[in-house]
Amino acid sequence: MSDECVTLEGVREEFVAQWGVIGAQWGINRTMAQIHALLLTAAEAMSTDEVMEYLEISRGNAHTNLKDLVGWGLIRIITKKGERKEFFEAEKNVWEMFRRITRERKRREIDPALETLRKCRDATKSMKDRDAKVFYKQISELEDFVSFGSKMSDRVGSLQHGKAIKLAMKLLG
Amino acid sequence: MSDECVTLEGVREEFVAQWGVIGAQWGINRTMAQIHALLLTAAEAMSTDEVMEYLEISRGNAHTNLKDLVGWGLIRIITKKGERKEFFEAEKNVWEMFRRITRERKRREIDPALETLRKCRDATKSMKDRDAKVFYKQISELEDFVSFGSKMSDRVGSLQHGKAIKLAMKLLG
DNA sequence: ACGAAGTTTCAGTAACTACTGAAAGTAGAT
C-alpha cells in the first residue's frame, strides 16, 4: 500500500481493491470479492445504490453480485422500517464466515468431484491390464484422500469457534 | 459419466475432462488441470508430443502448462537415456501432492493477502472515529484468523502422512 | 560448422467471463 493512504477511506479503498485481486486468484469474481470487502468493513448496512456509487459499477453488476453473496450466505438483506429499499450487511464473525465458505465450496465443488472419482473408480475396479490397475490405484487413493478431507472439514465446521481454537492449539503445541 | 464408458481410455478421458472443470472452478487453468489429471493417471512418463496428441492442444499450450506444473512441483522432468526429449511424470503420492499445492498457494496467495491485512491494520491502528474503529476491529480479526490458519497449515504440512492421519483420527473420533 | 531434434517465445486470434445500461417487472401508497 502506498504511504499516502492516511485517511480511513484511502486505506479502505486499498483494502477493497486488494481483496478483489485475492478473490480473483481463488476463482471468485473480482467485483463480488470487492463488494464483500466493502460490506465487511462497513459500519452500517449499505444499499445497492451506495455499493454502485462506491465501486463505480453498474446497477446490474451490483445486483447480480449482491445476490450471489446472499447465496453464499456471506451477506444478508436488511430492511429498515420506513425505507422501501433493501440494505445489505455482511456476516462479520470471521469463524462463521469461514464455515459458510467451506460449506458452500464443499457442496458446489468437492461433492461433484467426489462423485466423478467414485464413478471412475467403480468403472475400472475389475479391469485387469496394467494401465487399468495403475489408473484404479491412483483414483482410489485420490478418492480416499478427498473424502477423508471432506469429512474432516464437516467435523471442524461443526465446532464452536472456541473449541476449534483449543483443538488447533493442541495441534500447534 | 455416461454408461458407455466401458474401456479404460473412455473412463480416463472422462476423468481428465472433469478434472479440468473442477480445476477451473478453483482458479486453475483448465488445460493445466487436464494435463495434471492425465499424468497423474499415466503408467509411464509422457512427452510433450504425447500430451499434445492426447488433449489435442498446440505445442505452445502444452509447453506452457507443463512448465507451470513443474513450477508447482506437481510434475517433474524425466530424461530417458538414449532419448533426447524430455518426459514428464506426476508426483503420485496424494499427501505429497496436497502438501505441495498447499505450500504454493500459501506462498503465492495467502502471504500477500496477509501483507495487505497487516498494512491496513497498522494504518488504522490509531484512528479515533467510529468508522475507523469498526474497520480496524474487522481487519484485525481477519488478520488473526488468516495468520492462525496459515500457521496451522505449515504445521500440518510438515507432518508425515501417517502422523497426520493419526491426528485427524483423534479429531474425528 | 552444419543439420536434425527438441525447446522456448510470442504476436495474433479465439473463446470466455464480466459488465453496462436500458427495459421490463413488482409492489406499496394514494
Added chain:
DNA sequence: ATCTACTTTCAGTAGTTACTGAAACTTCGT
C-alpha cells in the same frame, strides 16, 4: 388503477485470459 420507488433480467459489448502456429533459439551428433 395509477404513480413512484425499487428490483430483476438480459441483449449487446468490453475486457480478460487462454490458445495457436510459426519463428527463433538451443543442443547434440556427425
